[in-house]
Amino acid sequence: MKQKGFSFPSKCQYCEAKETIPHLFVEGSAVQGVWKHFAHFFGLQICETGDLTHLVQFWRYSTLFHSILHVRTLVPFLILWFIWTQRNAAKYDVVQFSTNNIIFEVQRHLRTLYAACILPSTQWKGDLHQAVAMGFVFRPTVPRAPRVVRWATPSSAWFKLNSAGSSLGNPGRAGAAGIIRDAEGQVRLAYQNALGTTTSVIAELTTVWRGLELAMAHGLAPIVVKVDATTVIQLLQSRASEKWEIEHLIMRIIPIQHVLGSDVRHIFREANGAADHLAKEAASR
16 A cells, blocks of 8 residues: 555554554653643543643643743653654654653753743752752742832933833834923923834834934933833843944934933833833824
């Protein structure tokens, strides 16, 4: 039949049965040993299913602290991946298909992620004793003291521009907005623009540029600019970028800063709420 062009399933590299997806990843005796090992390690019942989607969902929602980044979401994907690599090694490199090899590779990868600080204690929530059993040590988290964040008026005779850009998707539909207030906290000027599709960085820089242009046109100087994006401050301080769109905006902003005696400083988003709301509203148009 094969000589006439008919194709047949490959044989399992462990037991010579037909190599179907359920058999390869879940039902084969060798891989069942892998699933049983990690189910026992995490205190789970064996999930009797050949459906990979159902199996992954079972693992993810087996904890009250389920999330995309939780270790119980990660482990089944690692098991599936190393079953596949072990299968290929057995088929093409004549390496024996082994339950222990798959278990070892999954554990080794978890240790590599831990050593690279990519698997913090938050991703082991509810399973810290399993992390300890693997030899992982996490520093105790020190809770941060609450910090009062509020908007403050600019210094006497100064104006303040609260600027915000928003991109729904990054890149995505974007908006720019800003509010200029005087030393008494009175709104002297506000603006809001839809920018089409662009990135959040370009949206943030665009709104700074437009705000400074409006301030110059209305004689609102000297002025301090407040943004909640530290990237914008870094770009304006370096005065350079590899992307021409960003470089173009920087070169527009710098001369106006000199004319207005303007300085760009950071503000926490909680104190920049009005401008941020207007920017998101503009982006959603």
